[in-house]
Amino acid sequence: MQIDSNTKLYCLIGHPISKSLSPDIHNYSFEQNNINAKYMAFDVLEENLESSIKGIKALGINGFNVTIPHKVNIIKYLDDIDEEAKLLGAVNTVKNVNGKLIGFNTDGRGFIQVLKDKNIKIKDKNILMIGAGGAARAISIILAKEGINKIKILNRTKEKSIEIINEIKEKFPNVIGTYGTLSENREEISDTDIAINCTSIGMYPDVNCLPIDPNIFPNDTIVCDIVYKPLLTKFLKVSQEIGLDTIGGLDMLIYQGILSEEIWLEKNVDKNMVINWFKKRKL
Numbered sequence: 001m002q003i004d005s006n007t008k009l010y011c012l013i014g015h016p017i018s019k020s021l022s023p024d025i026h027n028y029s030f031e032q033n034n035i036n037a038k039y040m041a042f043d044v045l046e047e048n049l050e051s052s053i054k055g056i057k058a059l060g061i062n063g064f065n066v067t068i069p070h071k072v073n074i075i076k077y078l079d080d081i082d083e084e085a086k087l088l089g090a091v092n093t094v095k096n097v098n099g100k101l102i103g104f105n106t107d108g109r110g111f112i113q114v115l116k117d118k119n120i121k122i123k124d125k126n127i128l129m130i131g132a133g134g135a136a137r138a139i140s141i142i143l144a145k146e147g148i149n150k151i152k153i154l155n156r157t158k159e160k161s162i163e164i165i166n167e168i169k170e171k172f173p174n175v176i177g178t179y180g181t182l183s184e185n186r187e188e189i190s191d192t193d194i195a196i197n198c199t200s201i202g203m204y205p206d207v208n209c210l211p212i213d214p215n216i217f218p219n220d221t222i223v224c225d226i227v228y229k230p231l232l233t234k235f236l237k238v239s240q241e242i243g244l245d246t247i248g249g250l251d252m253l254i255y256q257g258i259l260s261e262e263i264w265l266e267k268n269v270d271k272n273m274v275i276n277w278f279k280k281r282k283l
């Protein structure tokens, strides 16, 4: 679609942003859905965050995504934030509503939505989270909010998993949270229903690394990997070979991106069309 005087502008602010797939995701989706909008990525340093927000307001840019390192610092420049952004203390999506900037967070919600669309129930399931970085925290906390009752977090650095477990226990006292390291005993995780790798283990170029051997899991465990390069990580490949269902990182990435778009446009957007297009491309 041609750019004209009615074209809406959405963007990403962060640093660095040169490898971000967000412009590809949104411009493809806008084009396919006949939406007169474009998406740009802006490299914004910490010291320019405030002035860039003023610029966004002054120009009437319709909405934007926020990535590292601004997800927390952005909050003080926003007019309001929604419940999940408040819960996570971080914002990855901002909507400009008549000059007021409202913050949202789709980081954990994207994963929940993938599960919902695949009809995977999370209530009463034993969740195994591998990793304790930003993505692991967002997904774990939103899972807790959604009503899981058991989660175990394994991480190379134990202190970081303890921090997330303590946060979950404080905010959701009904959730049973435990932690451990990546060399956790087989018996300890043999009741896993849903395993989620939120570490970078297995990411290109270290494609032969495994966060945990999937042979440990029962034969109905669903194995998920946040890594999307390669599309089929070794963690997912080995899981599939032993007959486990898997969910790849591309689904999660595109879901959280398109959820931002749904917030901006206030309508449902086809996520599978974007996923299928990406699967055909070389990432």
Ligand code: ATR
Residues within 6 Å of the ligand: 130, 131, 132, 133, 134, 135, 136, 155, 156, 157, 160, 198, 199, 200, 201
């Ligand atoms: P993100 O925002 O994507 O979650 P992050 O906050 O940097 O990124 O978190 C990276 C996660 O991958 C952490 O859990 C990290 O473990 P540590 O907390 O011990 O650093 C994990 N990770 C990265 N490289 C790893 C490796 N080679 N072995 C084990 N864990 C690794």
